[in-house]
Amino acid sequence: MFIDTHLHINRKEFNNESADVVNRAISAGVTRFMNVGYDIESSKYSVDLSARDKRFYAAVGVHPHDALLIASADEEINIENLNEIKKMAKGAVAIGEIGLDYFRDLSPRPAQRAAFSAQLELATELNMPVVLHIRDAYDEAIGVLEKTGLPPKRGIMHSFAGDMLAAEWAVENGFLLGIGGPVTYRNSKLFESVKLVGAENIVLETDAPWLPPVPHRGKRNEPSYLVHTAEHVAQLLELPLAELASVTATNFLDLIGASGE
Numbered sequence: 001m002f003i004d005t006h007l008h009i010n011r012k013e014f015n016n017e018s019a020d021v022v023n024r025a026i027s028a029g030v031t032r033f034m035n036v037g038y039d040i041e042s043s044k045y046s047v048d049l050s051a052r053d054k055r056f057y058a059a060v061g062v063h064p065h066d067a068l069l070i071a072s073a074d075e076e077i078n079i080e081n082l083n084e085i086k087k088m089a090k091g092a093v094a095i096g097e098i099g100l101d102y103f104r105d106l107s108p109r110p111a112q113r114a115a116f117s118a119q120l121e122l123a124t125e126l127n128m129p130v131v132l133h134i135r136d137a138y139d140e141a142i143g144v145l146e147k148t149g150l151p152p153k154r155g156i157m158h159s160f161a162g163d164m165l166a167a168e169w170a171v172e173n174g175f176l177l178g179i180g181g182p183v184t185y186r187n188s189k190l191f192e193s194v195k196l197v198g199a200e201n202i203v204l205e206t207d208a209p210w211l212p213p214v215p216h217r218g219k220r221n222e223p224s225y226l227v228h229t230a231e232h233v234a235q236l237l238e239l240p241l242a243e244l245a246s247v248t249a250t251n252f253l254d255l256i257g258a259s260g261e
């Protein structure tokens with residue numbers, strides 16, 4: 001069994017096709033999913049979906065692109081929205097995706113840092129793992145994590161794209177690397193990190209509808225394509241596919257405290 005630990009089935013790219021998309025995933029052996037929120041509405045979608053479909057886990061949180069929902073540019077926290085995330089967290093297994101995105105810089109950086117820090121504190125308070133979105137900001141994100149304090153349950157560095165030092169930091173501090181489509185791209189810088197950390201520190205994800213693996217580049221991504229990523233990682237690590245599936249699924253289920261299910 002494979003678990004797609006990061007997707008956004010709520011996106012308009014899936015229109016009314018989500019039932020077909022899920023059925024194709026199941027046929028491909030991808031049987032559990034975590035739908036990840038990035039604002040209030042998508043977080044609510046994740047929780048509602050998880051409540052009515054036990055194959056779906058939910059993560060709730062506000063993405064750095066939408067950081068202004070949680071913190072202003074002068075770092076004033078929007079308590080109402082933060083409380084909304086906290087309430088929804090009762091129906092979720094993780095807080096995310098949260099973090100810093102200095103590549104697209106869609107929100108002021110002070111707001112990104114304050115929103116990230118406030119949601120890290122929430123994860124600590126609720127004793128829940130986090131799903132981190134970090135882009136072009138590994139040093140800064142590690143800085144916020146160290147200053148705020150690491151959430152006791154740690155979490156996943158989703159769509160990991162850091163260097164070897166960031167990978168090393170993640171593993172030494174108990175974080176899992178989320179590996180998706182980009183690992184199948186030619187000359188990916190991820191090869192070294194994946195080999196460094198090994199299967200025991202990895203979870204698999206698609207980030208659908210984005211970041212499709214080879215041979216589906218340029219198309220809409222979907223959870224059934226996780227298998228391409230898995231085959232690639234298994235080859236890199238010289239592991240049988242079934243072993244990679246079971247190790248990475250166990251990593252995820254242990255993280256969210258669902259191993260016995």
Ligand SMILES: [Zn+2]
Pocket residue numbers: 006008036097207
């Ligand atoms: Zn995402």
